Amino acid sequence: MSTATPATRFLQAKGVGFRPVEYRYDPGSDRVALQAAQAIGLPPGRLLKTLMVEVDGRPACTVVPGDRVLSMKRVAAAFGAKSAAMMPPAKAERLTGYHTGGISPFGQRRPAPVLFEAATLTTPEVAINGGKRGLLLLLDPQAAMAALEAGAAALCAD
Template sequence: MTPAINQLKKLKIAFSTHEYEHDPQCVNFGEEAAEKLNLDPASVFKTLLVTDDKNTYVTIVPVTGTLNLKRAASALGVKKLRMAEVKDAERLTGYLVGGISPIGQKKRLVTCIDQSAQTFEKIYVSGGQRGLDIGLSPNDLSLACHNATFADIGESK
C-alpha cells in the first residue's frame, strides 16, 4: 500500500490499480505507463511540482504534452513559476521522481489539474511508485487532492 492508495481508501473514493514492470532505463515514466498498460496516452497524467520561490504547487498534465508555466502561474494566482528541484519535490511529497502521486503527499500543496482531464470518464496518475498507476474520475482526483482546481495549464508537444 502506498500513501496514495491509503488516502483514497480513507476518503472512500473508487479507484483501480494498474501495475506494470518498470524499465529502469526508461525516464519517460508516464509514456511508459500508457504503453505498458495499453491506455490512451491522453488519459495518463503526470504530476509536476513547480515553485514561485515562496510556495510549491502541484500541477497535473497529460503525458502527451507539457506544462505551460505562464498559464499555470496565472491559474495559481502567482507572477512566475519554475520547475521545483528534484530533491525538493521528493522531500515535500514523500515520493521518488517517476512515482510522484498527486495523492497522499507528505505536505498538502495547492494543486491544479489540466482541464483536458475533464473530457475523460477515468484518468490515470501515479500510484506512488514507479510501475503503479491509479485510475479514477477527474472529479475524484480533485477531491483526493484537497479540491484541486481545473485550468488550461497544459500544451501539446
C-alpha cells in the same frame, strides 16, 4: 508489489474508488509517462503525470496529460503568481515523500495546492501515479479532483 501506499490510503480514507494497475517501470525511458501509458495500453492523454512546481517560490502540484508539456506562464497565471518553475527533483521528493517517477498528488507528506489540466476532466477514467514507481491508479478524474480539493485550469502549452 504491494499496492498499499500513502496515495492509496488517502483515496480509501476519502471514499474514492480506484483500480491499481502495476507495470514494469523503465527508469531509462526518455518519457516515463508515455512508457507507462504504453505498458498498460492506455492512450497517453489519459495517463496523468504529477509535476511539482514552484509558484513565486511556493510549492504547488500540477496534474497533466502524459503527452503534454506544461506552460510555466499558464501555471503562474492559474495559481495567481508572477512566476513558475519546475521544482528540483530532490526538493519534490522531500516535500511529497515520494521518489521521482512515483510522485502522486494523493497522500503527499506536505500537501501543496493542486491544479489539474482542465482538458483531462472530460474522460470517465484516467490513470494517475499511485505513489511508487510501477503503480498507477485508474479512477474518475472528477473524484480525484474532489478528494484533493483541487482546481482546474488550462496549464499546458498549445
